[in-house]
Amino acid sequence: MRRIKLVNAFNRILLGLSIVALISGSSAARAADAAFTQFITSLLWPEAQAAGVSRATFDAQTRGLEPDYKLPDLILPGRPATGAPSQAEFVQVPADYLKEASIARLAEEGQRLMAKYRDALSGIEARFGVPGTVVLAIWGRETDFGRYTLPYDGLRVLATQAYVGRRKDQYRNEFILALKMIGDGEVTRKDLLSSWAGATGLTQFLPSEFYQHAVDFDGDGRKDIWHSVPDALASAAEQLVNKGWQPGVRWAYEVQAPASADCTSGVPEVTKPIGEWLREGFVPVRGQKLSAAEQAQPASLLQPEGIYGPAFLTTKNYFVIKEYNFSDLYVLFVGHLSDRMLSPQPFATPWSASTQLRTADVEAMQRQLTRLGLYKDKLDGKAGMLTRAALGAYQKSKGLKVDCWPSETVLRSMNAAR
Template sequence: MAGRPEGGATERGLRRFCLAFFVAALAFLATPASAAKVDDQFRAWLQDDLWPQAKAQGISKNIFDAAFQGIKPNLKLPDLVMPGEKPKMPQKQHQAEFGSPGAYFAEKTIGAVTAGGRARETANAKTIAAIEKRYGVPGEILLAIWGRETGFGAAKMPYDAFEVLGTKAFMSTKKDFFRTELLAALEIVERGLAPVGAMKSSWAGALGQPQFMPTSFLKHAVDFDGDGRVDIWNSTPDVLASIANYLVHYGWVKGRGWGFEVTVPETVSCSLEGPDQGKKISQWAALGIKRVGGKPFPASELNAEGFLLMPAGRSGPAFIATPNFYVLKEYNTSDLYALFIGHGADRIAHGDSNFSGGWGPVGDLHRSDIAALQRTLEAKGYDVGSADGLPGFKTRRSIGKWQAKNGQAATCFPDAGLVTALK
């Protein structure tokens, strides 16, 4: 039968239990204390650092206090640096751009945007026609952005903008950027454009259905329904017109679309890609580039400038983009985002039709892999834009130039073999 433990064993076990309990108690007490310390530092920062600048910019004390009443730093937000600590080294990242870019165009996602866009195009036909007349931006483009950003307003805005922007201005890796946005958010309330309680945002501090940062709200949000207030949270006319106004501000060219899917013969180098290597569309056509499906380029476009766009190099569809494509990139700097909006708008206007070109089995790399490749190319004298781990057009065409120089077929897109070859 099991006997009772000897006294020494009992005492050792009791000491271990007490020690474990003490450590656990310290851990339990440390977390709230640490959080409380951050809260205290945040309140001091608000009053001693942010308030003097806000006051100098015309923010009243009543508005300032109302905006931050009950607000504490949200330590669950990404990209934060605890006070007194240094930023941590980024972990390896694996994103859609590094697998097949085709994943970005999953039918479930783009199908929802196009079907929802068509339904809302019909329901809001009069409003959209009025916005098109005033701003010159096709309604389908506005609908595609609306659908992509917030699912036509279905996505909830669960965060308090002052909590998000305050936290990030106080302790994020981009304090200056978010400080500017925080002060702009205070200005929105100070000017009576929205009450404090309406300032609901995404986890990044973007406001309303168009997902405007506060500075963009101040520059571009408009009252299109004529009710005397700008409401990008609830008013469809204000939402769509504000998006149009944003695009016009960044140079949307009335009467032109975003671009055309094309076939690019092997005789045309993929390293000719980029917004700084434009040609007349007639010149691209003279090189053998053709629209897919045998359609000719519109006569009105032949003397206008276009740009080669190959977001997956030779392993994906190719396009001749217009300047409006790069206006879409002002909304989101990703090539794939702008392409999604253009493609979604085409599908809203003309019906479901996927790209003719397929997305090849490219990528499966981490962002750190791309950054290492970029640094190597930079050391060899190539312009990759920056070694940020994102394969933008400068990186893609630099890859193509290096491949051609080293007797390889130019693919203009990173792969595991290329990363190994350039180590």
Template sequence: MQKPTLFRHSLGRLVLAGGVIASMLVGQVGAATANSADFVRGLWPAAQAQGVSRQAFDASFAGYSPIKQVIELTKKQPEFTQTVQQYVDRRVTDAQASKGRAMRSEWTQTLGRTTQRFGVQPEIVLAIWGMETNFGGFMGGNNTIHALATLTESGYRADFFRNELLTALRIVSDGHVAPKQMVGSWAGAMGHTQFMPSSFMRYAVDFNGDGRKDIWNSIPDALGSTANYLNAFGWRPGETWGYEVKLPAGFNFAAARDAGKLTVGQWKQMGITRVSGRDFPRSGDVARLYMPAGANGPVFLLLPNFEVIKRYNNSDSYALAVGHLADRIIGGGPFVTPWPAGDYALSKAQRAELQTLLARAGYDVGTADGVIGPKTRAAVMAFQQRQGLAADGHVSGLVLERLK
């Protein structure tokens, strides 16, 4: 799961190298199998130096051979081309919110204790649990040690995965979980709320008091560990993640983009208000403006707790989904402002096409390389202004279609 600058763990979310390297690794699996015994023997001194017992080491590698599926999965990371709307809508549903409310009722006492101890609201912990494994419905079917060993032996980010592997062995040796029960994603994320082994060592807690930190079989341990993680990264108790807001007519998008973060009071001076009609509770909170679909979709002011959620997964889409699911669990409704119809995310090739079309129209975008930087955004804003559109600089399918 987590690390201070987070290496993403969850299924389908790991950012990996190009397909050529992954394809080479697949071809190496057969050869690596013959050398697996040497690989395991060579790992023992380092494991022993980290305090891993011989018994735990041998039990962990019983029946080990490289898992071909793990290597196959490293090359199945498509370019991320979902819009934020698609990402959120697929994860925050009425059914998921209803399940979250049922889990809140079932685990009320445990969640109350996590809030008392760590200051994190129950709905946030529940939302992460729901996002990561569907409330424990799918924690990944891989033997964590064998998956990490496969990645290490095959040479894929070997230093990173070797350290995670040695840490996983230490977790087994310390008696927190049996090797066969240490299951998780192909990339090593484990348990109900998907901790990487290194994060387990830093932040997992024995919340049920049985002497083990068991995020696989103990829901209290998993929920308490998640709350401890968020607390460790600066969760502000009693505060929310952000607000859905509305922009005034004639809003200065360029000034907002240049400003970056301002106090809520300063955003109010620019005419921003909450869609609920209620006032902001603390005008001194520092927030940033987030327009995931541009000015014509839902708009948000994001508070410090939003950035803490991103320490779990460094993605605005993920943090927005967690925050929204949390709000739905406690009775909130869908976003007030609808998402714009017909919009779509751009592939790198489409982004380069957009830049090319802007350049042909006389706008300075620099190199048409598919990377959206300040020049491209400024060009989009200028194009939007010329077209009589909200000059928000949002790069999307709707802008590309206008340019064609």
């Protein structure tokens, strides 16, 4: 308890120095940097030492290290609170995120890469049970098959997030593991480029994910997710396996929903064998015939645009991919891209011309739904599965059209009720 109080007091001192720096000029800025340096050397060194980081590595990598206050998702005194950047997965409507031109371009490139890395992909599927097209699609989505260069100094990002980020405890651990990666010879500081959130490599792993899932698949003695495509793709497959991937099971089936379908049942908790969904009137698109084994698979209903646009029966593997990035649109992109590498067919049902309300409006809806006892998840302004189902329940209760979509009509109804 005494140690916790001392740490909290020390953090308050550091925060005070930061406040001075943000309000005053260059001399105060130097004071803030001194506070940051003190935070790294006094608080994080013992934890790094306990994790096996040598003093030489720690000193070499933290010498001259400065925080980057331009990063998003920080809590900075004297500045308005800012959240994470508006990731396309969470603020775009499906028609914009799942653009046919983008999917087609990546699918064509993916087919070329399937041929180039045929042996590695066959080996990955044999060893992990994850189709090569799925890990290729993750690579395509994460870094455009390596064409996108991650823009940040990963160590600086992790140190800043550990110092003034919204998830300090998580990033303290990630920062220390990044130092360990460098000290262990897994990566050089120059190659440790990252996203604003500290994910690194061709398939974007946090340091903790590297130590949990990275694989040396090409047999050169290194787990090189930065330069070795086989290592990066095998590591993505290992992460999916560790999260529960089931070999031989598709990620989802596109279906036509019957007019009687209840969109409020589109939540992970409502799971039935696919055959039962079919008996209720859901029809696989393009006359696809499902085997008895496929019909026995449990699945949940997904309607990303409520009653508009395509509908899907999602298997366990859908939710495994979702743990890579917690977004329905991300999984749809990866799953559909993996399919498109084998077949040129787009979604059978086109996406509608739906519009997306502002994040603040969706969050206001979530607050109202929470007050009404219809919603019990995060207030994040994102129209995910649980939010859409709760909106449908609200529409039922108010005699509105039940479409499970955050529209201006529903917003006006909630505002009037308040």
